[in-house]
Amino acid sequence: MGLLGPRQVGKTTLAIELGETRPSLYLDLESPSDLAKLKEPEWFLKRYEDRLVILDEIQRVPDLFQVLRGLIDEGRRKGKGNGRFLVLGSAGVELLRQSSESLAGRIAYTELPPLLLEETGEVTADDLWLRGGFPPSFVAESDAASLEWRRNFIRTYLERDIPQLGPRIPAETLRRFWTMLAHEQGATGNAAKLAAALGVSGQTVGRYIDLLCDLLLARRLAPWSSNTGKRLVKSPKLYVRDSGLAHALLGIGTLEDLLAHPVAGMSWEGWVIEQLIAAAPPGTEAFHYRSTGGAEIDLVLQLGPGLRWVFECKRSLSPSLSRGFHESCEEMRPQRKFVVYPGSESYPLGREVECVPVLQAVAMLRGLR
Numbered sequence: 001m002g003l004l005g006p007r008q009v010g011k012t013t014l015a016i017e018l019g020e021t022r023p024s025l026y027l028d029l030e031s032p033s034d035l036a037k038l039k040e041p042e043w044f045l046k047r048y049e050d051r052l053v054i055l056d057e058i059q060r061v062p063d064l065f066q067v068l069r070g071l072i073d074e075g076r077r078k079g080k081g082n083g084r085f086l087v088l089g090s091a092g093v094e095l096l097r098q099s100s101e102s103l104a105g106r107i108a109y110t111e112l113p114p115l116l117l118e119e120t121g122e123v124t125a126d127d128l129w130l131r132g133g134f135p136p137s138f139v140a141e142s143d144a145a146s147l148e149w150r151r152n153f154i155r156t157y158l159e160r161d162i163p164q165l166g167p168r169i170p171a172e173t174l175r176r177f178w179t180m181l182a183h184e185q186g187a188t189g190n191a192a193k194l195a196a197a198l199g200v201s202g203q204t205v206g207r208y209i210d211l212l213c214d215l216l217l218a219r220r221l222a223p224w225s226s227n228t229g230k231r232l233v234k235s236p237k238l239y240v241r242d243s244g245l246a247h248a249l250l251g252i253g254t255l256e257d258l259l260a261h262p263v264a265g266m267s268w269e270g271w272v273i274e275q276l277i278a279a280a281p282p283g284t285e286a287f288h289y290r291s292t293g294g295a296e297i298d299l300v301l302q303l304g305p306g307l308r309w310v311f312e313c314k315r316s317l318s319p320s321l322s323r324g325f326h327e328s329c330e331e332m333r334p335q336r337k338f339v340v341y342p343g344s345e346s347y348p349l350g351r352e353v354e355c356v357p358v359l360q361a362v363a364m365l366r367g368l369r
Helices: 032-037 041-046 064-077 093-102 122-131 143-164 171-183 191-198 202-214 243-249 255-259 264-279 323-332 358-366
Strands: 024-028 052-056 085-087 218-223 237-240 285-290 296-304 307-313 336-341 347-350 353-357
Touching (some): 024 032, 041 064, 122 143, 122 243, 122 264, 237 243, 237 264, 336 358, 353 358
Parallel strands (some): 052 085
Antiparallel strands (some): 296 307, 347 353
């Protein structure tokens, strides 16, 4: 079993189970007709025990977890293997809690990010960065249609989906906060500043950040810590995870508008960071590094014991590095150092730093899996 993040699954036959194809049944739990089929869920699902059953929008019917537990245990006694159910839905905190309590030892979680550049291809880079990775936004017939889809998604998510997941926060308040994060893309989180702008407490801002991170809408990139005694910035960096949603919140509809906007550099940095983290091996820990003196590194990936790579994201065809980057590397002693840029060729920058295109950096991380 698995749980979905931002990606959306259409009503087509999905026949994937641990690398093999098999017959499948798709049920959209937002559809009244599909929901009616589950009036007696145990009886209905037993009829399809030889199929992969896909239950989309599972957060609409959380009581199903108890039914699935019984069916899974019964199937095990009959010699049925893993992967009988694919559970898709918004990863709300309460939903994750219920699933883990009901299906402990019977469920595996998979976070599906928006579409990635390695899936859409290098020639789509600008469109993917501008529109983001939600499929209907990415494949829209025009930039205007894409922006309209994202605006509608944001409104629907704030007004309908988030309240159904439990939190009771005014939609307009959460939208203002989300928009503030988009304006401050990649900035170190300053709860006091955000709280003052919203007229709420720092503790409330913390709850808002937790909520958006739990819903996979924002990323909190933790600060790197060390035992050297060097004074480091201890605040996380905050990003709106999908670049297309960040641009919609800011009213940016075209590539020309994006390139002229002050957020362009940090937006591209956040987009690249999402590509790299998605490609990293399971168990990888991601950080940023920044000293109080201003030396910084955009992304630090702890790939395993004694294996650390660092990445600087530069939206320039002729990137250069500051002295602070090299000073940071002297302290961190990473095994490999990269500058990721929007070009198409890789080359050395000196001092063991490699300048690489986005897809090459992704491929190297994939190769560690």
